[in-house]
Amino acid sequence: MTLTMRIVIFIIGALLFIAILELVRRRKFREELSIIWLLIGFGVILSSIADLVIDPLAFALGISYPPALVFLIICLLFVLVMLYFSIVVSDLKSKNKELAQKVALMEYRNSKWGQT
């Protein structure tokens, strides 16, 4: 990997990392959900020197084209992220249902109370 390439990747990673921190600071992004993205930003930063680890690892695993290993790792990471967010969405959906039902029943109770 050329030095320019390393610098470019490092900058991209750093920008991602800073952008996420900034979003959390402005409370646009909940802290507990941001951690997984911060890890990814950190991973991008690390990947600027990753070839030092990836190349020997890829050859040890019998992968003749090391970048393929990088793609594999990235794919796995995205699957994990999406799985995590699906869990969050499912949880929100259950809570949302509970809330809607409670509100509807409470509204009914209130309207009865108003009449009597």
Next chain:
Amino acid sequence: MKSYLIIIPAYNEEKTIAQVIYDSHQAFPEADILVVNDGSTDSTPEKAKNAGAMLVDMPYNIGYGGVLQTGFRFAVEYGYDFIITMDGDGQHDPYSIKNLKDTMELENADVVIGSRFLGGNYNMGFFRKLGVRLFSSIARLYTGMTFTDPTSGFQLLNRKVFAYLSEKDNYPLDYPDVNIIMALHKMGFKIKETPVKMLERRVGKSMHSGLKPFLYMIRMILAIIMVVIRKER
């Protein structure tokens, strides 16, 4: 307050809802009638209220299962003994409620499902028919009983059953089907089927059309597997 409650889940049924409420009251006056409005964008809630039904208004659309469960919670809160669930589009003949009631008393059942196939013929599409057959066979394997119409929204439940279904995750948000029959069987409730008369839908299109039946089948197979492998308390 009466001991029977008719629950009618309604989503955009302004053309039929008033008639359904009126007919139900005529056919089975010993029941209170509750319409649960699932975020309709038309005048369904006004029509229902003017027709003399009690009305619970969901703040937004949450789906058929979630709406029925709201009705179950209502019935638990206000101490009803029996629930009859009916669709708001007028395809369930309220005069068949007596059948459900008689069957429950005769068979000492906890749940009675109104079947449109036990009584006579009813037309439906190819995939729908395939789905009903498939799920009926699965239910027969699991429960040892034949259910000719497990998707029927025309049912009579006693308090033990709806109190159980009203609990948090015991009822699905979308469409209850054989999965619920199997889950109730697993919990030891007695389920029976009885013929009911189905009227042609007055307006509107069935929810089971287009590509949906296929996705629905996959969804239901998953739900069935979950009923079998889940450990209940």
